[in-house]
Amino acid sequence: MLLLELFWSFVKIGFTSFGGLSMIPLISAEMISHGWMTASEVSDIVAIAEMTPGPLGLNCATFAGMRAAGLAGAFIANMGALAPTFTLCAVAAVFFDHFRDNKYLSRIMTGVRPACVGMVAGVVVDLVIVNYADMAGKINIPSAVLGVVDLILLLKFKMSIPKVLILSALAGIVLFGVIGL
C-alpha cells in the first residue's frame, strides 16, 4: 500500500537523520529506489526547500508525498518524518534533565557526524555528475561555469543561499531559455 510505504520510508529517514542536510542522502536513496523522484528532481526539491520557509526534511517530505500520493501523501510523509519528535523527543522532554548531560548521546554523535560528512560528500559528487551534464552525459560548459560562480558567491562573498538560488534561476532563464545554450 502506497501511503503505508511512504509513511515507513519517512519514519526511517526521520529516525536516522540529524537535522538539515544530513537528511539529503537518506531522502535521495529512498526516493530514487522507490521511483518517487528522479535524481534531477532531488536537486530541485533541495533548491525549493532552501528557498521556502520550514525545515528541509519536512519540505522534502511534503514534496515527495505530494508527488507520490497527493495531499494525503504530503500529510502522511510529514507525520513519518516527525515520528521521532512524537516519540523519542516526547519521552526526552519528560526526562529532560537526564538527557541534558547524557554521555551516550554525545558519543553516538561523535560517530554519526563524520558519517554524515562522508555521505553528504557522496551526494555532492552524485549531484555534480547529474547537474553539470547534458542529455548525452557530456559535461555542459555553461552549467559548470555557473556552478563555479555560485560556489564563489557562497564561499568568498558569503551571499545568502536564497539569493544565490534566485540569481541562478535568472541566469538559467537567460542562458538556457533566451540564448538557448
Next chain:
Amino acid sequence: MLAKLYMQFLTFGAFTFGGGWSIVAQMKALYVDREKSLTDEELLDITSIGRSLPGTMIGNIAMFYGHRVAGFWGGVACMFGMITVPMIILIIITSFYTAFQHNIWVASAMRGVRTAVAPVILSALMGMIKSAFKFPPCYVIALAMFGLYFFMRVNPIWLVVIGAVLGLIVCEYYERRSLNNASA
C-alpha cells in the same frame, strides 16, 4: 493556551528559511527578551538536545518548548503550528512545479537553479566539518562512509547506524586510554 502556542509557532514557522537557527532567534526574541519566560541557558539546553536527537531540529525544539509550557499536547500544538505554513506553501509550489515542469521558461530556471545545488550543499558541508572530527579515527569513518555510499551504494540508513556504533566504540577507547594514562 494550546491555541496561543499554535499561533506563536505558526508565526515562527512562516519565517524560518534554510536551517533551524532562525526559529531559535525568534524564540529568543519573544520568550527570552520580551516575555522573560525562558532564560538563555534554558533555550540553549532545548536547542542542543533538539539538535542531537534524530529528526528535524525545529520539530524537536517545538516539542520541547511546548512540553515545558503545557505538557505533551502543548508540544503537539507547537509542532503542528510550526509545520502549517511551510506545508501549505510547499503543497502549492509542488502543484505548480508538477504542472509547469516542462514549460521552457520554468525548465530553464530550474536548470540554472540545479547548478547551484551542489555548491550550496558543499558550502554547508564546510560548516559541518568543523565539529565532525573530534578524534583522529573520525576521518577514517568519514572516508569509509563516503566509499560505502558512493561506490557500494549501501543504504544511508545503515551508514548512520554504523556511524553511531563506531562513535560509541571510539569514545570508549579514548576514555579508557585517558584513564590508563592518568593512573600510570
